[in-house]
Amino acid sequence: MEAHAAHPAAAPGPRAGIRLPGAGAGLGRGTVLLYLSVIVLLPLAAVASKAFENGLDAFWTAVTAPQAVAALELTVIASLIVVAINAIFGTIIAWILVRDEFPGKPIVNAVIDLPFALPTIVAGLTLLALYGNDSPIGIDVFVSRVGVVMALLFVTLPFVVRAVQPLLLEMDREMEAAAASLGARGFTIFRRIIFPNLLPGLAAGVALAFARALGEFGSLALIGIAFKTEVASVYIRSLVESGNEAGAAAVSVVLLGASLLLLASITLIQRWSSRHERGGDTGLLVMPPSGEDFTKEKEPDDE
Amino acid sequence: MRNARNSRRRSVKVGLPAALLALLIAVFAAGCGSSDDSTTDAGSGSGGSLSVVGYSTPESVYQEALEPGFEATPNGSGVSFSNSFGASGDQSRAVVAGQSASVVHFAQAGDMERLVEEGGLVAKDWTANKYKGIAQNSVVVITVRKGNPEGIKSFDDVLTKDVEVVTPNPFSSGAARWNIMAVYGNAINQGKSPDEALADVKTLLEKAVVQPGSARDALAAFTQGEGDVLLGYENEAIKAIDEGEDVEYVIPPSTIQIETPIAVTTDAPEPAAQDFLDYIWSDAGQEIWAENGYRPVNQKLVDPKQFPTPKDLFTIDQFGGWGTVNDEFFDDETGSVAKIEGELGVSTTG
Amino acid sequence: MSSSRPSRWGLRILGIGYLTALLLAPLVMIFFKTFEDGIAPPIDAITSPDGLHALKLTLLMVIVAVPLNTLFGVGCALLLVRHKWKGNAIIDGIINLPFAISPVVIGLALFLLYGTNGWFGPALAEAGIKILFSVPGMLLASIFVSLPFVVREVVPVLQEIGTDQEQAASTLGANSWQTFWRITLPAIRWGVAYGMVLTTARVLGEFGAVTIVSGSISGETQTLPLFVAKQFEQFNFAGAYGASLLLALLALSALLAMNLLKGKEA
DSSP, X not given: OHXXXXXXXXXXXXXXXXXXXXXXXXXXXXXXXXXXXXXXXXXXXXXXHHHTTTHHHHHHHHHXXXXXXXXXXXXXXXXXXXXXXXXXXXXXXXXXXXXXXXXXXXXXXXXXTHHHHSOHHHHXXXXXXXXXXXXXXXXXXXSXXXXXXXXXXXXXXXXXXXXXXXXXXXXXXXXXXXXXXXXXXXXXXXXXXIHHHHHHHHHHHHHXXXXXXXXXXXXXXXXXXXXXXXXXXXXXXXXXXXXXHHHHHHHHHHHHHHHHXXXXXXXXXXXXXXXXXXXXXXXXXOOSSOSSOOSSOOOTTOO | OHHHHXXXXXXXXXXXXXXXXXXXXXXXXXXXXOTTGGGSOOOSSSOEEEEEEEESTTHHHIIIIIHHHHHTSGGGTTEEEEEEEEOHHHHHHHHHTTOOXXXXXXXXXXXXXXHHHTTOOBOTTTTOSTTTTEEEEEEEEEEEETTOTTOOOSHHHHHHSOOOEEXXXXXXXXXXXXXXXXXXXXXXXXXXXXXXXXXXXXXXXXTEXXXXXXXXXXHHHHHTTOOSEEEEEHHHHHHHHHTTOSEEEEOOSEEEEEEEEEEEBTTSOTTHHHHHHHHHHSXXXXXXXXXXXXXXXXXXXXXXXXXXXXXXXXXXXXXXXHHHHHHHHHOTTTOHHHHHHHHXXXXXXX | OOOOHHHHHHHHHHHHHHHIIIIIHHHHHHHHHHTTTOSHHHHHHHHSHHHHHHHHHXXXXXXXXXXXXXXXXXXXXXXXXXXXXXTHHHHHHHXXXXXXXXXXXXXXXXXXXXXXXXXXXXXXXXXXXOOTTSHHHHHHHHHHHTTXXXXXXXXXXXXXXXXXXXXXXXHTTOOHHHXXXXXXXXHHHHHHHHHHHHHHHHHHHOOHHHHHHHTTOBTTTOOHHHHHHHHHHTTOHHHHHHHHHHHHHHHXXXXXXXXXXXXXXX
């Protein structure tokens, strides 16, 4: 706003204003903030307020209740396992999408986004059908912690793939060629040259996937009825339905805190990685899914 | 130049925010007048919109049989229904929290009394009728895997054998409370002391591998492979078998009679709501319940082959009725079962 | 870097195998399970009054939430990219919150605001406005969860295209609306379109928040995803899978649109 005020009608253009220069942006900004407040901030404030409504002790009791602890533990551990697995497989898939050519590649590339498009309840239902006790292929694991991991793998896969793909694309192949000519073999090249360059994107993708996994609900709703498979979101829902809103709010605050930390770390990662210019100098977060096509490598001259 | 750009963005900025605000207000305004859809014009038997709020298991009975059946009668022509079913305790709380309801059908009387006490949503005299406000009955049975591999015949078998139990959480589900009182009563009627009976309850809950939110959730968990033994309504066991699940059920020799309360709410559209209740109590309605595995309250319609009577069938009245029982056993903080659940690390307010 | 044939095949098998087991097989499963007992049962379920109502309600969510968030998204993107302001990072942070918050928490939040004991509950009740257990609450939930997509897609595009054309248009005498309509909007249209598709997919699939705020009242507040869950609970598998298939087809259309739009921004 100050910037505009410093430039009053300097060079009168075709519509030099009767209006104050800053007013338009100010009004727009005000509306945006109002919209965000009503839709996002107010609800979150209500949760935070409710969590501590009866004081810090009540909050602590709710959060350390055995069932709460079990749910949070399962959520965190499962999410960690899931992002580790998807970090590996996601990179592999990104690799074959960028560096490899095979029939059906466009279809594979398209399918990666399926978890973004498919309703989570449908995902849960079909994973249950495929890997539950009616499984046509005899794999009955879904109603268990393994099932929790599977469902989370499903919903978080695209995050890693789409975070790594652009970095693979932009990578300078000359370094790899140089390393190869010096006698380094495939995996060494990957370890020493490629992987460090992927790290920022991978880290951001992993953090995003982790945040997503922490809050996942729909795909776990059908199996989340046992202690063994009750994740934090399912536990929160049962608390809400039983009328224990303060307890639900308390556990929610814990989840929120973790997610906010992750978001903050993603921002830091992306700022630190100057290579990744898509965010530009506005410092804004850039996350998958993105509208760019990451299967076609650019020529080395393009930048 | 800068001003030109500013002014372009300015009017865009005015236009877009205005549209945005208008739409946002419209979203909230849509809430006006959509309240109390259950109290739309209810002419004499010629229409009206009834909201049925019920516990988890009878959903399909209402939607597929009772409601169409009622609509086919003269009193029911033109009546439309909306339905919400879930764990009894949760549903009761939802109605108190503002969910609209014309006819409420819960799993235990305490959930009905909550509506009387908190907000006067149901009249105090809801039991002042022929069937004392009970829609249908059932009994607590033990559902096992087909072939009854563990050889379960009574609650004592469940308590003494090495089996994993599925029973809902008593603090969200009405069915769960029946289960617990069945085990408790089973002990008392064998001559055990109240403390010993509570010890039995604790044993049961210790064996619980899952405590889902509602009776229906418990059935789903069991059929998906959880546990060896499911405690619950006879009608749920019958439903599971009808659906082709590989289970069978055992009626224990000593068990409790489940009585599910039903009532109209104070602001329900009349006479449609009361007519519906009367239909549920009519022979036609009771037959529908029987066909779906529920025991009719009208004793004449109970087929002893389909619904055998256990040797020792007791009721909640033996323990003082749900008012007393809920306070003594299931109060969130002081109830004896709450204490047991607390010791086992299970959420009671949840 | 040329990888050896075995390692290339190894990676392919690992990657595609993983995708098949995790994504493709379940997708195919929906088709099989839906028609397991014939064509009639799922179609009956979906065309039942409750099924149709669920479909209508889901579409209503889309029709309201998508334009709202698109308007917001475009306006906000313009604001963030074309006007430097200290607080932009904060706005950006808030916009990203819906990505990180569990839908269940969102449902709880709305409950706390608009429930009978909530912040606005009593006032709203007196005014006869019903938010929870009714459509507006579900709309608010849908808007919350799908908020960021359009902003995020439009921001990079706005950055890339720069202000040259817009400035040129102004000096040639175009007024604000004309410049926006004729220059800016066409330039960002693929970003907007892509964002709208993502928003739509997200609204279609929303489950957790809507479950909590709606009471899942069949025939009134049950969207298609809620319908799926309820049908499953009732052992009406045909209905559950049928509705899932419908949702999956909508999702695949969204997927198709996403992929057609990709790369058009360039």
